[in-house]
Amino acid sequence: MTAVRRWCLVAVGVLLLVATPLAVNAWPAGDTEITARQLLDKVQAADDVAYSGYVEAVGGLSLPTTDEFGAVADLFGGASRLRVWWRSDESWRVDRLAASGETDLFHAGDATTTWDYERLTTTATLDALVFLPRTVELLPPRLARLVLTGVRPEEVSRLPAARIAGRTAPGLRLTPSAPQASITRVDLWADAESGLPLRVQVYGNGQGAAPVETSFVQVTLDQPAADVVAFEPPPGSQPRFGGVGSDSLLGHIPAAFESRALAGLPRVGGASPAHLFSRYGRGVTQLLVLALDYDVSEPLRDQLASAAGVVVDDLGSALAAGPLHLRLSPHRHYEPSWLLVGTVDDKTLRRAARTVYGADAAPAGMAS
Amino acid sequence: MIRTQGLTKRYGSVLAVDEVDLDVREGDIYGFLGANGSGKTTTVRMLLGLVLATSGDIELIGQPMPRAAAEVLPQVGALVEGPAAYGHLSGRANLALIDAAGRGGTRASRRRRIDTVLEQVGLDQVGRRPVRAYSMGMRQRLGLAAALLRTPRLLVLDEPTNGLDPQGIREMRDLLVELHRRGSTIFLSSHLLAEVEQLCTRVGVLDRGRLVLQDELADLRAPTGRTVVLTPDVDAAHALLDGRSVLHGDRLLVRGTDAAALNAELVRAGVRVAELGPERRSLEDVVLAVTDPDGVAHRGPSRVPARGEAA
Amino acid sequence: MILVELRKLVRRPRTWVTIGLLDALPTLVAILLAITDLGPRAGTGPPFLSAVLSDGTLFPLAALGIVLPLFLPVAVAVVAGEAVAGEAQGGTLRYLLVRPVGRTRLLMAKLVSVIAFVVLTVVVVAATGYVTGALLLGDQPLQTTLTTSVSGSALSATEVWQRTGLAMGYVMISMLGVAAVALFFSTLTDTPLSAALGALALLIASTLLLTLDAADALAPYLPTRYWLAFIDLFRDPILWRDVVRGALQQGAYVLVFLGAAWANFTTKDITS
Numbered sequence: 001m002t003a004v005r006r007w008c009l010v011a012v013g014v015l016l017l018v019a020t021p022l023a024v025n026a027w028p029a030g031d032t033e034i035t036a037r038q039l040l041d042k043v044q045a046a047d048d049v050a051y052s053g054y055v056e057a058v059g060g061l062s063l064p065t066t067d068e069f070g071a072v073a074d075l076f077g078g079a080s081r082l083r084v085w086w087r088s089d090e091s092w093r094v095d096r097l098a099a100s101g102e103t104d105l106f107h108a109g110d111a112t113t114t115w116d117y118e119r120l121t122t123t124a125t126l127d128a129l130v131f132l133p134r135t136v137e138l139l140p141p142r143l144a145r146l147v148l149t150g151v152r153p154e155e156v157s158r159l160p161a162a163r164i165a166g167r168t169a170p171g172l173r174l175t176p177s178a179p180q181a182s183i184t185r186v187d188l189w190a191d192a193e194s195g196l197p198l199r200v201q202v203y204g205n206g207q208g209a210a211p212v213e214t215s216f217v218q219v220t221l222d223q224p225a226a227d228v229v230a231f232e233p234p235p236g237s238q239p240r241f242g243g244v245g246s247d248s249l250l251g252h253i254p255a256a257f258e259s260r261a262l263a264g265l266p267r268v269g270g271a272s273p274a275h276l277f278s279r280y281g282r283g284v285t286q287l288l289v290l291a292l293d294y295d296v297s298e299p300l301r302d303q304l305a306s307a308a309g310v311v312v313d314d315l316g317s318a319l320a321a322g323p324l325h326l327r328l329s330p331h332r333h334y335e336p337s338w339l340l341v342g343t344v345d346d347k348t349l350r351r352a353a354r355t356v357y358g359a360d361a362a363p364a365g366m367a368s
Numbered sequence: 369m370i371r372t373q374g375l376t377k378r379y380g381s382v383l384a385v386d387e388v389d390l391d392v393r394e395g396d397i398y399g400f401l402g403a404n405g406s407g408k409t410t411t412v413r414m415l416l417g418l419v420l421a422t423s424g425d426i427e428l429i430g431q432p433m434p435r436a437a438a439e440v441l442p443q444v445g446a447l448v449e450g451p452a453a454y455g456h457l458s459g460r461a462n463l464a465l466i467d468a469a470g471r472g473g474t475r476a477s478r479r480r481r482i483d484t485v486l487e488q489v490g491l492d493q494v495g496r497r498p499v500r501a502y503s504m505g506m507r508q509r510l511g512l513a514a515a516l517l518r519t520p521r522l523l524v525l526d527e528p529t530n531g532l533d534p535q536g537i538r539e540m541r542d543l544l545v546e547l548h549r550r551g552s553t554i555f556l557s558s559h560l561l562a563e564v565e566q567l568c569t570r571v572g573v574l575d576r577g578r579l580v581l582q583d584e585l586a587d588l589r590a591p592t593g594r595t596v597v598l599t600p601d602v603d604a605a606h607a608l609l610d611g612r613s614v615l616h617g618d619r620l621l622v623r624g625t626d627a628a629a630l631n632a633e634l635v636r637a638g639v640r641v642a643e644l645g646p647e648r649r650s651l652e653d654v655v656l657a658v659t660d661p662d663g664v665a666h667r668g669p670s671r672v673p674a675r676g677e678a679a
Numbered sequence: 680m681i682l683v684e685l686r687k688l689v690r691r692p693r694t695w696v697t698i699g700l701l702d703a704l705p706t707l708v709a710i711l712l713a714i715t716d717l718g719p720r721a722g723t724g725p726p727f728l729s730a731v732l733s734d735g736t737l738f739p740l741a742a743l744g745i746v747l748p749l750f751l752p753v754a755v756a757v758v759a760g761e762a763v764a765g766e767a768q769g770g771t772l773r774y775l776l777v778r779p780v781g782r783t784r785l786l787m788a789k790l791v792s793v794i795a796f797v798v799l800t801v802v803v804v805a806a807t808g809y810v811t812g813a814l815l816l817g818d819q820p821l822q823t824t825l826t827t828s829v830s831g832s833a834l835s836a837t838e839v840w841q842r843t844g845l846a847m848g849y850v851m852i853s854m855l856g857v858a859a860v861a862l863f864f865s866t867l868t869d870t871p872l873s874a875a876l877g878a879l880a881l882l883i884a885s886t887l888l889l890t891l892d893a894a895d896a897l898a899p900y901l902p903t904r905y906w907l908a909f910i911d912l913f914r915d916p917i918l919w920r921d922v923v924r925g926a927l928q929q930g931a932y933v934l935v936f937l938g939a940a941w942a943n944f945t946t947k948d949i950t951s
Contacts, residue, residue, distance in 0.1 A: 002946070003942065003943075003946035006942035006945065006946060007939075007942045009938070009942065010935070010938040010939050010941075010942045013934060013935060013938055014935050014938075017931045017934065017935060018900070021899070054918075054920060083914075083918065095830060095914070097911075097914075097918070099726065099907050099910070100724065100725065100726035100727070100728075100744075100907075100910065101726070101729075101829055102829055102830060102914065104830055104831060115830070115831040117730070117829045117830070117831065118729055120729075120730070120733070120827075122831070218920060228916065231831060231832075232832070232833070233831070234825075234827040234831050234833060235825070235827075235833075237827070237831070
């Protein structure tokens with residue numbers, strides 16, 4: 001055999017090895033006849049589907065990293081690899097994998113245990129006290145549920161189907177109609193059979209690339225075994241009890257803001273336990289108001305003072321990270337600091353800020 | 369034993385070996401002569417399948433090379449461009465490794481065979497010293513020992529006396545003669561004319577990639593039909609022989625092969641004869657003649673002054 | 680021929696010097712950890728290193744994690760780069776080939792001998808790690824025979840042994856790609872150093888590209904992409920995804936580069 005022929009043989013081998021995975025990935029998905037409306041119904045009805053799998057999520061939001069919010073910034077600011085076992089809303093487990101360890105959430109009933117391998121800590125938290133997003137919110141079904149809450153049929157349209165984790169998934173596009181919205185659109189693909197959302201992409205205003213994308217790369221639609229989601233604290237680990245993101249946040253809640261509506265957005269849910277925070281909005285347009293203790297607000301204020309892209313005006317410091325807008329009230333002696341954060345545009349946020357703590361603030365509860 | 373037809377090797381635009389037709393017969397000690405860079409080593413490497421020919425056919429022990437390398441090469445012992453061994457191991461360990469690396473030569477007889485060849489090349493006394501500590505001559509012997517391990521039918525030796533002292537060269541020569549006597553065919557490539565002249569029965573000469581001569585050494589060195597006379601009375605002899613002789617240095621070359629008659633004639637005339645015998649061409653003359661088609665380097669009266677010292 | 684290569688491997692002093700040097704680093708780390716009792720901060724440092732302070736049985740893995748990113752591949756690249764080029768440089772290659780040893784067979788024997796080196800090194804590093812871990816590290820009471828997995832569940836001694844074995848196997852497999860690449864380069868050149876450096880350049884490029892988001896599309900093809908997946912064997916349940924992909928990818932590297940080495944070496948003029 002000549003040298004040329006041998007090299008050709010090798011080249012053909014290389015080509016096959018490189019092209020096979022590409023070809024498998026590029027295999028077109030057969031589309032289904034389902035309409036946007038039907039698909040929306042199907043996805044919303046898929047809340048009780050049990051599944052397990054492997055999720056890759058990428059966030060492009062750069063948020064200030066204080067002790068209290070570092071985890072959130074991490075979650076939406078970088079890539080995450082998640083493993084999930086979902087038996088039901090009451091019983092699930094989500095592992096966030098790191099190169100040298102993992103941070104796991106084990107959920108049973110209304111409490112969640114967090115296991116951190118590198119710190120060897122377990123933290124038990126009541127769900128009612130949690131308002132900061134956790135890794136579980138990055139799962140496509142959870143994120144989809146969040147963005148589809150209160151969605152109106154005229155806001156959705158169909159997208160071509162894609163193959164995700166080996167399954168055919170018809171696509172759905174959500175274009176929020178709320179004038180306050182800072183999220184321009186959300187694309188999601190759901191399993192054709194079960195309606196389980198498999199991939200979600202959230203687009204903010206003005207940006208081409210998806211700031212947040214989460215997608216299954218491997219999924220099984222079987223009920224996971226109970227012992228996989230059960231957690232027994234290992235000997236030698238330090239048990240702790242957690243609350244609102246951290247101990248200090250749970251400590252002293254200096255004030256509360258309550259209103260039926262804020263900046264044109266309706267109140268979501270009832271009064272939160274211990275009046276920790278209040279939530280307004282519909283679907284992907286959400287606004288969160290919380291009062292911060294001095295210990296929490298000052299580090300955050302310092303962070304914002306030095307962070308890039310922060311605007312300081314009469315209503316405090318404002319930061320935009322993709323579709324997420326954030327505003328911290330100016331420092332005032334003997335008064336609580338207010339943090340407003342949400343997927344609303346800055347105009348709405350200013351309006352809300354004026355209502356909550358502005359110089360010319362209307363009395364709480366009277367804003368509409 | 370070795371037969372090539374139109375053997376050619378081209379490196380890019382350089383023709384290293386050009387249409388070489390070697391013919392080495394069983395029982396030969398074949399001297400493969402050529403200056404450095406004439407393509408000798410490339411040819412040897414092609415014979416052994418190390419370098420692949422651009423075109424042409426090679427037959428070794430009746431089988432095509434390199435296709436039948438697996439069958440042919442176990443019957444061939446080779447020394448290519450100097451010996452090589454693993455420096456941190458002893459000579460014995462090196463031989464054991466190289467013997468175990470391929471077929472031919474059983475494991476059971478390995479110890480005995482290694483003892484034999486080490487004795488043959490005179491390395492049986494060096495013991496467990498690592499090869500690193502060997503002299504150049506010792507390495508050369510070790511290389512030869514490796515070539516002899518399986519009592520090969522054909523020995524291909526490239527410059528086997530390189531690095532050897534005169535004593536070593538002599539021992540090597542004796543060893544080769546002994547091996548030849550026992551039935552091995554030897555293919556010896558060398559640039560040393562004297563070595564080939566002393567040892568070989570057949571000669572091939574390579575010049576700039578072309579085989580310019582291939583013949584029995586005896587034929588090449590057959591008497592030329594003249595008789596060489598060495599005498600203190602050169603002028604008297606020259607005058608006496610009158611036209612039958614030419615003066616070549618201090619020697620007198622006389623036409624005719626009858627040395628006895630010539631001797632009688634000279635002695636009768638009172639010319640003292642120191643030495644007298646038939647003229648034979650030296651291998652050097654032959655080689656120079658063929659490698660230099662213009663005859664530029666020819667010594668003697670036929671020298672052409674105009675072309676000068678070019679060669 | 681394979682036996683001959685293995686014999687050469689174990690009789691070469693350099694093999695043992697290399698393994699000794701490889702072994703020295705984790706041992707030094709163990710000693711330092713034992714003296715200072717300071718683990719790396721969470722999220723930094725090699726895997727398992729923070730865990731070994733309380734559980735010495737994990738130190739073989741920590742030791743592998745320490746040598747895996749740099750030391751082990753460098754050693755493998757040097758040994759594999761030497762494989763053919765070293766013989767060529769020493770002149771022994773031509774004598775092996777006229778012995779005769781088939782060129783394909785010689786390549787296979789060299790690959791096997793490099794693999795043997797990897798196996799030997801990994802076993803020695805893990806064994807030393809076990810001994811130093813048992814002697815120096817771990818302040819857990821002796822009656823706790825359970826080891827904590829990365830996911831927080833308890834692993835029995837048998838499970839730890841099995842998974843450590845799997846992890847060692849995976850680390851060995853991870854080195855196949857480097858070995859094949861260095862072996863290919865080794866057939867290209869007559870200087871072992873350039874072959875080893877060539878393979879190392881590829882590794883460094885691969886490591887660098889992995890940190891680059893822009894190169895995400897290339898990531899699955901990069902030879903170092905799945906190296907750290909041996910940690911996945913200590914998650915509960917075991918996460919096979921990257922382990923399987925890593926093994927397949929290394930297999931593909933072996934196929935491609937051994938193929939290239941074969942195509943080059945079997946048609947090459949040996950002029951060394």
